[in-house]
Amino acid sequence: MPRLSATSRHAVSFVLNGRSTTADAEPRMLLTDFLRHVLGLTGTHVGCEHGVCGACTIHIDGQPARACLTLAVQVDGASVRTIEDLAPEPGRLSVLQAAFRRHHALQCGFCTPGMLMSLDAYLAANPEPDEAELRKYLSGHLCRCTGYVPIVAAALDAAKRLREDTANA
Amino acid sequence: MTEVVTKQSAEEAALDERQTRPKNIGAKVKRTEDPRLLTGRGTYVDDRRTPDALHVAFRRSDHSHARILSIDVTAARAVPGVVAILTAKDLTEATPVHAESRMPSYYATPIRALASDKVRFVGEPVVAVVAESRYLAEDACELVEIAYDPLPVVTDPEAAVASDAALLHEEAGTNVLVQREFKRGEFETEMFAAPVRVKGRFRFHRKTPAAMENRCYLAEYDTGRDELTLHSSTQVPGIIRNALSEALGMPGHRLRVVAPDVGGGFGGKASLYPEELLVAFAARRLGRSVKWTSDRMEDLTATSHGFDEIIDAEMGLDHDGRVMALIADVIGDVGAYSIYPWTCALEPVQVVSFLPGPYRIQNYRGAVRAVATSKAPTGPYRGVGRPISTFVTERLLDMAARRIGVDAREIRLKNFIQDHEFPYRIGSGIVWDRSSFTDCLLAACKAVDYEALRRRQAEARSAGRWLGIGIASYAELTGIGSRISVAPGMPLNTGTETAKIRIDTTGGVTAAFGVASHGQGLETTLAQVVADKLGVRVEDVRIIQGDSNAVPNATGTYASRSTVLAGGAATLAARIVRGKAFKAAAHLLEASPDELVAEDGRIYVPNTNKTTTYKEVARAVYLEMGRLPPEVRGELEATSTYDPVLGTTTSSTHIAVLEVDPDTYTVRLEKFVVAEDCGKLINPLIVDGQVHGGVAQGIGAALYEEVVYDQQGQILTASLVDYVVPAAAEIPPMHVVHMETSSPAIGGYRGMGEGGTIGAPAAVANAIADALAPLDIEINELPVTPERLFRLIEAAKSRTGDEK
Numbered sequence: 001m002p003r004l005s006a007t008s009r010h011a012v013s014f015v016l017n018g019r020s021t022t023a024d025a026e027p028r029m030l031l032t033d034f035l036r037h038v039l040g041l042t043g044t045h046v047g048c049e050h051g052v053c054g055a056c057t058i059h060i061d062g063q064p065a066r067a068c069l070t071l072a073v074q075v076d077g078a079s080v081r082t083i084e085d086l087a088p089e090p091g092r093l094s095v096l097q098a099a100f101r102r103h104h105a106l107q108c109g110f111c112t113p114g115m116l117m118s119l120d121a122y123l124a125a126n127p128e129p130d131e132a133e134l135r136k137y138l139s140g141h142l143c144r145c146t147g148y149v150p151i152v153a154a155a156l157d158a159a160k161r162l163r164e165d166t167a168n169a
Numbered sequence: 170m171t172e173v174v175t176k177q178s179a180e181e182a183a184l185d186e187r188q189t190r191p192k193n194i195g196a197k198v199k200r201t202e203d204p205r206l207l208t209g210r211g212t213y214v215d216d217r218r219t220p221d222a223l224h225v226a227f228r229r230s231d232h233s234h235a236r237i238l239s240i241d242v243t244a245a246r247a248v249p250g251v252v253a254i255l256t257a258k259d260l261t262e263a264t265p266v267h268a269e270s271r272m273p274s275y276y277a278t279p280i281r282a283l284a285s286d287k288v289r290f291v292g293e294p295v296v297a298v299v300a301e302s303r304y305l306a307e308d309a310c311e312l313v314e315i316a317y318d319p320l321p322v323v324t325d326p327e328a329a330v331a332s333d334a335a336l337l338h339e340e341a342g343t344n345v346l347v348q349r350e351f352k353r354g355e356f357e358t359e360m361f362a363a364p365v366r367v368k369g370r371f372r373f374h375r376k377t378p379a380a381m382e383n384r385c386y387l388a389e390y391d392t393g394r395d396e397l398t399l400h401s402s403t404q405v406p407g408i409i410r411n412a413l414s415e416a417l418g419m420p421g422h423r424l425r426v427v428a429p430d431v432g433g434g435f436g437g438k439a440s441l442y443p444e445e446l447l448v449a450f451a452a453r454r455l456g457r458s459v460k461w462t463s464d465r466m467e468d469l470t471a472t473s474h475g476f477d478e479i480i481d482a483e484m485g486l487d488h489d490g491r492v493m494a495l496i497a498d499v500i501g502d503v504g505a506y507s508i509y510p511w512t513c514a515l516e517p518v519q520v521v522s523f524l525p526g527p528y529r530i531q532n533y534r535g536a537v538r539a540v541a542t543s544k545a546p547t548g549p550y551r552g553v554g555r556p557i558s559t560f561v562t563e564r565l566l567d568m569a570a571r572r573i574g575v576d577a578r579e580i581r582l583k584n585f586i587q588d589h590e591f592p593y594r595i596g597s598g599i600v601w602d603r604s605s606f607t608d609c610l611l612a613a614c615k616a617v618d619y620e621a622l623r624r625r626q627a628e629a630r631s632a633g634r635w636l637g638i639g640i641a642s643y644a645e646l647t648g649i650g651s652r653i654s655v656a657p658g659m660p661l662n663t664g665t666e667t668a669k670i671r672i673d674t675t676g677g678v679t680a681a682f683g684v685a686s687h688g689q690g691l692e693t694t695l696a697q698v699v700a701d702k703l704g705v706r707v708e709d710v711r712i713i714q715g716d717s718n719a720v721p722n723a724t725g726t727y728a729s730r731s732t733v734l735a736g737g738a739a740t741l742a743a744r745i746v747r748g749k750a751f752k753a754a755a756h757l758l759e760a761s762p763d764e765l766v767a768e769d770g771r772i773y774v775p776n777t778n779k780t781t782t783y784k785e786v787a788r789a790v791y792l793e794m795g796r797l798p799p800e801v802r803g804e805l806e807a808t809s810t811y812d813p814v815l816g817t818t819t820s821s822t823h824i825a826v827l828e829v830d831p832d833t834y835t836v837r838l839e840k841f842v843v844a845e846d847c848g849k850l851i852n853p854l855i856v857d858g859q860v861h862g863g864v865a866q867g868i869g870a871a872l873y874e875e876v877v878y879d880q881q882g883q884i885l886t887a888s889l890v891d892y893v894v895p896a897a898a899e900i901p902p903m904h905v906v907h908m909e910t911s912s913p914a915i916g917g918y919r920g921m922g923e924g925g926t927i928g929a930p931a932a933v934a935n936a937i938a939d940a941l942a943p944l945d946i947e948i949n950e951l952p953v954t955p956e957r958l959f960r961l962i963e964a965a966k967s968r969t970g971d972e973k
Binding site: 026028033036040045047048053084087097101102104107109112135141142143144151 | 199200204207209210212213215216218303304378379380383462464687689690854855861862863864865894
């Protein structure tokens with residue numbers, strides 16, 4: 001990684017939700033602040049800024065990552081996907097998002113974007129999750145509203161429907 | 170309609186039945202909030218784009234209790250981008266806010282935006298740095314120099330009541346900010362006469378609500394009009410507006426407080442905060458928009474805490490297990506300030522108010538002292554006092570059951586207030602209306618197959634395993650009306666709610682309320698009520714809430730009140746609007762209003778082809794002059810205020826099944842069952858969600874969560890690594906059973922936002938004590954961490970001389 005001057009701003013060029021994007025950031029700027037306040041994508045939430053709550057989870061090069069523990073300049077050259085890109089098109093929900101709605105797996109909605117981004121990656125890699133594994137995986141996310149019961153149910157339901165979609169495709 | 174309505178007649182309710190075809194109340198309607206929240210398009214305060222807003226960073230006290238000698242901001246002011254640095258000296262024109270109350274012996278501590286003279290807890294705001302960005306504000310904050318003269322810390326509430334204790338508020342003359350006592354019956358003689366007496370010292374350690382969204386305030390100021398709008402992650406926009414009006418000397422029509430999407434509250438966002446005052450004040454002073462977003466450390470150190478009580482309690486029973494008397498002395502560690510508007514009395518007084526629970530306990534004495542300590546102020550947290558009172562009473566009952574040799578289920582059935590005894594006034598003066606006390610217990614036992622579970626436990630025990638079953642029953646007062654709201658003597662009305670419903674020119678229905686949803690889904694539940702009562706579709710109704718401008722006396726959402734009060738007000742207002750629309754429709758259809766039915770937006774005479782729509786009626790009323798005579802062209806609008814006067818009783822029984830690991834002393838919850846009676850369900854999805862979430866917080870309170878201060882008053886749990894909120898792996902599968910006994914409130918609803926947190930700590934504590942019954946261990950302190958269990962079990966083993 002190149003050495004960056006702390007006192008100047010640097011151009012960060014990356015792919016954001018499928019589009020080439022360039023914007024300036026100080027080296028110390030967190031990716032959360034960059035996404036939210038420089039680029040205006042406020043769907044990525046900030047719950048703790050110390051990597052525990054998981055609300056800020058996004059995808060960097062296809063892997064779930066904590067945006068609050070990432071500097072904006074670190075995504076130079078990377079591909080970033082945020083909650084704004086999860087639905088297939090405006091006005092429609094993804095299978096996972098629809099399952100969350102059906103099961104009432106969100107209340108205040110603050111932890112939800114991070115949960116969805118994590119589960120989206122997890123279900124892609126683990127199409128047949130078992131409940132205990134899923135609960136362990138979800139421990140990287142805190143939700144204060146739902147008691148996790150409907151989140152687990154929604155994730156298992158979404159996994160089943162995604163398997164059926166794959167089988168029918 | 171100008172008067173406040175306290176009840177509806179049977180004819181009015183029958184009119185609704187006749188004129189509508191309800192299909193939403195009671196249905197699992199998917200939430201209207203969800204699409205925006207699931208796609209990252211919600212708007213929480215920090216999401217709001219306000220160009221050129223200034224950012225605030227606070228320099229906070231790192232002392233528990235100290236005099237401020239001097240503040241040097243020279244270096245901080247020199248940081249480029251710093252616009253202003255404010256200390257208490259700059260805020261002299263801002264009037265301190267006091268949480269007033271008529272309770273005798275009460276002292277209302279002044280609440281200021283920034284500490285003046287003294288600091289009283291670690292994390293108290295002392296200096297506000299206002300800069301062009303948050304990064305610059307935080308840079309400059311580090312350069313502020315504050316010199317302190319440390320004063321004696323006051324962290325032990327029992328030591329703080331001593332006459333020679335250091336005083337946090339010298340003007341009060343004591344650290345006891347309020348004391349109260351409830352007495353009824355011959356509690357002393359009955360206790361003395363009781364053949365069975367159980368007692369204990371119970372300790373509930375401090376918690377914090379820890380909503381996932383940290384607090385955030387953004388004040389937008391219009392210099393030309395001298396108008397200020399505070400966007401606040403608050404549960405109580407109307408209450409904050411009232412406080413700001415007083416503090417800033419601005420009338421309410423130039424002050425607006427908006428709570429947009431709010432990321433959870435649980436009581437932690439139900440009070441006025443110094444940062445809220447500061448942001449509003451700074452915006453007006455600087456003529457710019459000003460924003461502050463809390464980080465998690467600030468949240469854990471300076472958002473209100475709760476549940477910090479020491480209870481010495483004794484219960485006397487006869488040989489059959491009937492309670493003869495209950496006596497309790499409570500010390501509430503309320504922290505450094507009496508929070509606005511609830512006062513520091515809120516929680517400790519609730520503890521003694523609810524100790525008798527759903528039981529026939531006529532001989533009762535409960536005394537309480539709320540003691541100031543140099544810790545963060547306490548305020549409402551989900552359940553307020555009742556998680557503690559339920560923990561104590563349910564533990565005492567289990568201790569007594571074990572002593573007498575009756576089952577935990579039987580002792581409760583013996584003591585419940587029976588159906589024919591309602592309304593029933595308990596020893597503290599609270600009146601219960603009829604609710605399923607006994608039936609909830611029976612339903613919960615049935616749902617877990619209690620007998621089979623006890624057999625399984627016997628087998629587990631003989632195999633040396635620590636399997637426990639814990640029952641906790643409770644009742645809570647919800648949806649409180651004006652008579653209860655007035656009791657603590659606060660200049661605040663939590664007992665009424667207003668609905669303002671209007672149909673506009675296009676036929677669109679807008680219903681405005683003073684409540685403020687922060688995850689409860691009130692945009693959906695209230696739309697269900699309005700839709701059914703008007704006879705339109707849910708998607709035709711827009712709910713306005715979370716805005717101090719919505720109705721003249723906006724309130725907020727707290728205390729399990731919103732569905733009962735706002736649902737009742739919505740019913741009343743919708744009935745009037747429907748009546749107006751029916752008069753107009755009757756003209757258009759050449760029918761009598763009495764013949765009409767409204768359904769899915771249509772208004773029609775059944776079994777005829779006479780049909781119109783709300784949309785067409787609205788056009789005829791507002792636009793198409795000549796179609797209707799003037800007497801039916803009045804606006805399709807109504808405002809109704811509802812006051813349930815006393816409120817409603819919600820009851821429940823929780824059963825926890827768990828096992829204690831003999832090697833690690835961790836507790837593994839296997840199953841959790843709740844049987845609850847919240848009256849008529851509006852949306853079962855949302856009701857279950859409230860129960861699940863509440864139980865998870867109760868499990869957190871029982872096993873994991875504890876705010877820890879050291880002896881110097883430094884907080885040791887200032888991150889989410891140290892303050893342990895349960896994650897998915899710690900929460901068991903849950904099963905919820907609903908009883909639905911109709912309540913006296915309009916619609917038959919009862920409040921249910923808090924109950925999960927009330928029952929769960931007691932159920933878990935009882936289950937652990939039950940698991941460890943072979944070792945004769947009682948659980949009197951929460952949370953039950955593995956370390957505490959280790960100490961209890963080691964002590965028990967050395968008592969019995971059993972090394973394994």
